[in-house]
Amino acid sequence: MRPARHPHPQAARSSGSHSDQGNLGWWRQAVTYQVYVRSFQDSDGDGVGDLGGVRQRLPYLRSLGVDAIWLNPFFPSPQHDHGYDVADYLDVDPQYGTLEGFDALVRDAHRLDIKVLIDVVPNHCSIEHAWFTAAVAAGPGSPERGRFHFADGRGAQGELPPNNWRSIFGGPAWRRIIEPDGTPGQWYLHTFAEEQADFNWRHPAVPAYFEEVLRFWFDRGVDGLRIDVAHGLHKQEGLPDHDSALDDELTGDPNNPHAWNQLEVHDVWRRWRAIADWYTASTGHERVLIGEVGVLDTAELAAYQRPDELHQSFFFEFLRTPWDVEQLRSVIDRGRLTVAATGSPVAWVLNNHDMPRVVTRYAGGAPGGPVGDIELGLSRARAAALLMLALPGSAFIYQGEELGLPEVTDLPEHLLTDPMFHRTAGARRGRDGCRVPLPWDSGRDALGFSPEPAAATTWLPQPDWFGYHAVDRQLESGESMLHLYREAIALRRRVPGITQGEFRWLPTEPGVLAFMRGDGFACVVNCSSRPVCMPVDGHVLHASKAEVGEKLPPDSAAWLLVRACDE
Incomplete structure (x- = not known):
């Protein structure tokens, strides 16, 4: 099936399955759950996750309370980079399902009031395209x-x-x-x-083709796009040498000024925004554009989400910030005062499919290296979750983050699939460790990832200890990471002060981060290794550790409704 050709936004037609005119701007405070389809849920027993599995788990996502899901690429692909090498942008890979199955997933998600975002890869395609x-x-x-x-x-x-x-x-x-x-x-x-x-984005056929791709999926009712390598696309005319190119065969330079962040790319996003806005205005079903923008300068990042370009861009600086109070305060201010100054909220993120999991990062572990202090990493990850969900803007959760999954650092090398590992002859471990299939049921084959009896092994092996993080076990414990996330997301909906009102920092003792939203909500984070006194007096709404009282334990966070505040 191929889309009708609409040379102008005004010529498009939408078959969106629901109208939400009263919910425009939902993305500004949304919690979006990233589904790495290959590793989320296998519905047919082949050891690989699929769209049918996502559809089966929609009730779980509804119970988590998320506003939207983002699906990593599920298009036909030879899978050299697990779907980011797209062979056909207008279909579904048989390994993941069918177009009809995708349509059913969108309908079911919308019935549960869950928006659906899909991943579009415009910088490059498969050599089998x-x-x-x-x-x-x-x-x-x-x-x-x-x-x-x-x-x-x-x-x-x-x-x-x-x-x-x-x-x-x-x-x-x-x-x-x-x-x-x-x-x-x-x-x-x-x-x-x-x-x-x-792709050569200076060739007129390329932008025209991708505008058809947008309309094809918007016509199928998707609520938005996550755009891969949104700072890429255009290359400098003549493709000149890069003066600072690394001689090392093992690493690339993401800051090549001739290959990334060319001014012309902003024209692409203005055109895409015009298409998305037309669909929104004509149907009342809002379509949003979220960019993966890999620039290091916050002001350059902000330029991508001006009012006529992308709705949001992931704020990766937050993800890369270590567990240090001054660095966290600084990066939060850069996001609030630079990115949000465009009129578009910050998209906070702690995990994704390209980075080692936050539990392991905070634990001092690394892929292919030490595991680190997992208990410490988990404590910090719990506190960071409450910090992220209390900040002004939206939040993106990567699957398994709500389970406190650590990175699988010791996958056998012969099972690693990431092209990064193979192209660097093992010098760079790659991203497989954060992509291991999820544990759902500690007592079932493949930990519930595949239907029983499991006909095939999971595409990446699940370690034995994964069972301790399985959903069924976490549902049994009121202090689990899953309950922490569920309650925090529910409170975001119930307590207006968490998502509304002016942000202001509170004075604290060293090692502590505290801020208020509006007149009554406060978030306090103890980044130190000692208990600290609460900087505000109030009722504890939620906390990352059960021992919270007049003092806040080390590496923990709390949400409070404030009675009084010492300025």
């Missing part, structure tokens, strides 16, 4: 090759890459092809894996 195979067959200088970055090599026989750019996944950012006549030929650009060819 029809456009790329046509480009290879058409030969040098053809219009088909113009949709990508093909170039002649340097050196006497063209045996050297066209420039010195590095791949983010390691090694050169170029791969040489064999021409249709069997001879070594041109090179194509891939800023990630060599199976992922970068």
